[in-house]
Amino acid sequence: MRVLVTGGAGYVGSVSVEGLLRAGHTVTVLDTLVTGHRAAVAPGAELVVGTLSDASLVAGLLRSKGIEAVVHCGARSLVGESIANPALYYRENVAGGVALLEALREVGVDRLVFSSSAAVYGAPDSAAVDETAVLRPINPYGETKRAFEGALTWYGRGHGLRAVALRYFNVAGASQAFGEHHQPETHLIPNVLAGAAGGTPVTIMGTDYPTPDGTPVRDYIHVEDLSDAHLAALELTAAAPPGLEVCNLGSGSGFSVWEVLRAAQEAVGAPIPHEVGARRAGDPPVLVATNDRARDVLGWTPRRGTLQEMIGSAWRWRQAHPQGYAEG
Numbered sequence: 001m002r003v004l005v006t007g008g009a010g011y012v013g014s015v016s017v018e019g020l021l022r023a024g025h026t027v028t029v030l031d032t033l034v035t036g037h038r039a040a041v042a043p044g045a046e047l048v049v050g051t052l053s054d055a056s057l058v059a060g061l062l063r064s065k066g067i068e069a070v071v072h073c074g075a076r077s078l079v080g081e082s083i084a085n086p087a088l089y090y091r092e093n094v095a096g097g098v099a100l101l102e103a104l105r106e107v108g109v110d111r112l113v114f115s116s117s118a119a120v121y122g123a124p125d126s127a128a129v130d131e132t133a134v135l136r137p138i139n140p141y142g143e144t145k146r147a148f149e150g151a152l153t154w155y156g157r158g159h160g161l162r163a164v165a166l167r168y169f170n171v172a173g174a175s176q177a178f179g180e181h182h183q184p185e186t187h188l189i190p191n192v193l194a195g196a197a198g199g200t201p202v203t204i205m206g207t208d209y210p211t212p213d214g215t216p217v218r219d220y221i222h223v224e225d226l227s228d229a230h231l232a233a234l235e236l237t238a239a240a241p242p243g244l245e246v247c248n249l250g251s252g253s254g255f256s257v258w259e260v261l262r263a264a265q266e267a268v269g270a271p272i273p274h275e276v277g278a279r280r281a282g283d284p285p286v287l288v289a290t291n292d293r294a295r296d297v298l299g300w301t302p303r304r305g306t307l308q309e310m311i312g313s314a315w316r317w318r319q320a321h322p323q324g325y326a327e328g
């Protein structure tokens, strides 16, 4: 199949492109490179530098490449930035997303997989969240993900779009070739590993949560498992009736910040410098996905769910790319 991947030069997109190519698909990547990297686009995929907000550019690409389905990873995804600059998030994630949908509608492409987020739930009442939980985002980033999911529902009803929104929890790990390189980096595991490599010591934000060891518990999913879920979701859009299917992507259980730090120390083979700081506003004690729906609907369960696999692969990638993608 011929697939367009928006954001295919980013962390999640790069590994998903790799998975799509391995599965025999032909891939075009559309990316502004605003947070992505040219070197993160797998050989074999074609990179077009441009924005998904440009409906005429996208429509031209869909036609000229004969695109049959879209994996939509391209977005702004920094919570703090979204609070400081909500307009950017509404413009890129909502208005830009709708421009993409208009291009699909114009050309008659009716299959899309969307990188949504657990941020749509906000700070849920129960620790284990299923897809029926109330959507109450607590920042513009989560709100824009929720809004775009809404657009997908209405494009399904009105225009026959078949879409799957995958609500990722915390993505971690690396493939052999592609890993996580964000600037700034806000995710725990790369920041712990940066501390191990002589960078800024990581700050543990709060040790007085009502959890077994006092630190927050989060659900982590290996980026290659996520790539597998993208493939399964793409297949689902072939058979599904028009509309939006929504699946959490998580492991169904979680790891605390101390557990992550300990596993990272084992992977690195040395103590990792860290500091204990205050809680971050809005962080719930426990946030874990139920993943029954992904299992039932996509036939997907995580296969690389241990901290050893996730942190070990991230550390190996970091050692092979000490400057991230900056070197090339």
Ligand SMILES: NC(=O)c1ccc[n+]([C@@H]2O[C@H](COP(=O)([O-])OP(=O)(O)OC[C@H]3O[C@@H](n4cnc5c(N)ncnc54)[C@H](O)[C@@H]3O)[C@@H](O)[C@H]2O)c1
Pocket: 006, 007, 008, 009, 010, 011, 012, 013, 030, 031, 032, 033, 034, 035, 036, 037, 050, 051, 052, 053, 072, 073, 074, 075, 076, 077, 092, 096, 115, 116, 117, 118, 167, 168, 169, 170, 171, 172, 182
């Ligand atoms: N990484 C996670 O833990 C996580 C968790 C939940 C959801 N997500 C979602 O997954 C997706 C990918 O996340 P990521 O961590 O790989 O982020 P990333 O920043 O590494 O990748 C995003 C990519 O999109 C590109 N991009 C941004 N705006 C664009 C535009 N207008 N047109 C074309 N390309 C554009 C960027 O250059 C980048 O390559 C995002 O939608 C994010 O919200 C990620």
